[in-house]
Amino acid sequence: MKIDKEKCIACKTCYPYCTVGAIFLPKGDENAKSEVDQDLCVECGECFRSGVCPTDAIFMPELEWPREIRPYFANPYAGHWHGKEGAKPPPEIKLNDITGRIQEGMTAVVIEVGRPGIGTTFREVQKVCLALAEVGVVFDPGGPLTSLMEDPRSGKIREDILDERCLHVFIHFSVSDANLGDSLKALREVSQQVETVFSVGLSNRVGEDGSIPTLGIAGEAGFSALPHTKTNVGLGRP
Ligand code: SF4
Numbered sequence: 145m146k147i148d149k150e151k152c153i154a155c156k157t158c159y160p161y162c163t164v165g166a167i168f169l170p171k172g173d174e175n176a177k178s179e180v181d182q183d184l185c186v187e188c189g190e191c192f193r194s195g196v197c198p199t200d201a202i203f204m205p206e207l208e209w210p211r212e213i214r215p216y217f218a219n220p221y222a223g224h225w226h227g228k229e230g231a232k233p234p235p236e237i238k239l240n241d242i243t244g245r246i247q248e249g250m251t252a253v254v255i256e257v258g259r260p261g262i263g264t265t266f267r268e269v270q271k272v273c274l275a276l277a278e279v280g281v282v283f284d285p286g287g288p289l290t291s292l293m294e295d296p297r298s299g300k301i302r303e304d305i306l307d308e309r310c311l312h313v314f315i316h317f318s319v320s321d322a323n324l325g326d327s328l329k330a331l332r333e334v335s336q337q338v339e340t341v342f343s344v345g346l347s348n349r350v351g352e353d354g355s356i357p358t359l360g361i362a363g364e365a366g367f368s369a370l371p372h373t374k375t376n377v378g379l380g381r382p
Pocket residue numbers: 145161162163164165166167180184185186187188189190191192
């Protein structure tokens with residue numbers, strides 16, 4: 145995003161609308177106009193969409209690669225990154241009764257890197273992916289992030305986008321209950337090394353006896369479930 149200096153009146157009205165605090169007034173010049181920190185801006189479009197600028201000074205320039213990737217991981221109106229192969233996220237877990245993607249003994253894991261309110265770079269996302277690949281995680285083969293990996297087996301993301309900033313990136317994979325503990329331990333370790341935040345979502349089928357094996361495994365790895373979990377009551381049919 146950019147600000148037209150000819151139009152800006154430095155009123156700062158747009159500042160609270162920036163999701164990552166990227167809009168600023170340069171110091172030391174009493175005639176300075178507001179600017180967007182181009183490194184920090186994740187191209188979410190919020191400042192522009194809000195329509196708060198009294199002089200229409202905020203504008204979206206055409207983005208070139210690799211910056212072009214930013215809105216796909218920040219702007220809800222940009223949709224998902226599709227890539228050449230038509231990448232798309234896995235079906236939502238709440239549709240599992242219909243898709244049957246996750247069977248008993250399996251856990252679907254989704255990690256959201258960068259949110260709330262911090263953002264991240266693909267370099268930080270890569271740290272998480274490398275740590276997971278080390279313990280044998282197989283990333284969702286058709287997913288947007290996987291399509292941006294040089295080698296999905298190693299978790300290495302393509303070099304040219306590593307320093308691009310984004311608001312949040314989802315890492316999707318499924319894992320057997322036997323291997324879930326190792327994945328969670330790897331996540332706990334890498335959480336100390338990333339310069340951002342991430343949350344971990346786990347979904348599994350409740351056993352016939354009402355047991356939820358994932359909870360015990362997560363507990364052993366040092367994770368506790370938040371109370372606002374979702375339960376799908378199983379009314380869907382394939
Ligand atoms: S596009 Fe988003 S991140 Fe960039 S300046 Fe506007 S609100 Fe801030």
